[in-house]
């Protein structure tokens with residue numbers, strides 16, 4: 001594939017790229033350009049060719065690593081790996097973390113997962129051709145106790161990406177469920193390798209139910225899980241959503257490095273649907289009720305109980321009561 005030609009088409013942003021410009025930039029004849037366009041078409045890129053105007057990229061193939069990487073060029077995402085099917089993108093990304101020199105800013109994406117992992121040892125439904133399953137490899141300069149910040153950051157980035165790209169009012173339910181219409185539309189699972197005082201390598205996995213239909217969910221999930229298609233009535237472009245999530249994550253990551261945790265906590269609070277609600281939190285055998293009043297600097301949930309006492313919870317499942 002001719003990456004320079006694809007870059008020119010991507011940078012033209014839906015406008016026409018003149019054959020002459022392409023031939024000058026690539027240092028090849030117009031016939032040579034045409035041959036490269038044919039090769040891109042064979043790879044699934046839909047490219048319109050109009051005499052006297054030039055070439056226009058109409059649509060890239062779904063989840064094309066070359067296209068995704070070109071759209072993200074200039075930032076810190078240096079490598080995008082797309083699998084047709086893996087056990088779990090988090091698992092694949094964790095094995096990259098185990099390499100001698102793991103690379104900050106690698107993204108692992110899959111069309112489907114055979115053993116998608118959810119929080120608290122659960123599985124994550126991962127059928128093919130519908131949803132987004134992606135895991136980011138990061139080498140953050142953070143202490144292990146600050147790791148929850150990355151999960152909060154990923155929740156903020158994902159909710160904002162859904163709002164911008166899909167025009168849908170995504171919210172965050174503590175700790176990091178992405179919610180739409182009162183049901184779960186996505187989730188985040190952070191895993192990591194740590195040294196005693198720093199995170200050596202962290203993997204942040206994001207699963208978004210994009211174009212799944214009600215019938216794709218088993219009956220027991222239909223009351224609690226949803227997809228962007230179900231909520232908006234529109235099929236959504238997985239490439240565009242992945243790009244928006246990664247751009248938004250990168251922007252917030254830069255904010256974290258430059259300004260610390262406060263702006264992320266503030267944005268999390270703004271997008272949270274849990275704060276102010278009466279909730280039931282279940283963790284292990286224990287269940288407690290209270291009003292969710294805030295999160296701590298470390299991302300733990302602060303509950304005010306009926307007797308006025310406060311309780312801080314670090315993990316668990318939240319049910320909104322009202």
Ligand code: BTN
Nearest residue numbers: 088090117118119187188205207
């Ligand atoms: C949750 O239970 O809410 C977290 C779900 C996280 C699912 C994503 S899909 C991509 C990545 N790979 C996995 O195996 N899990 C995460």
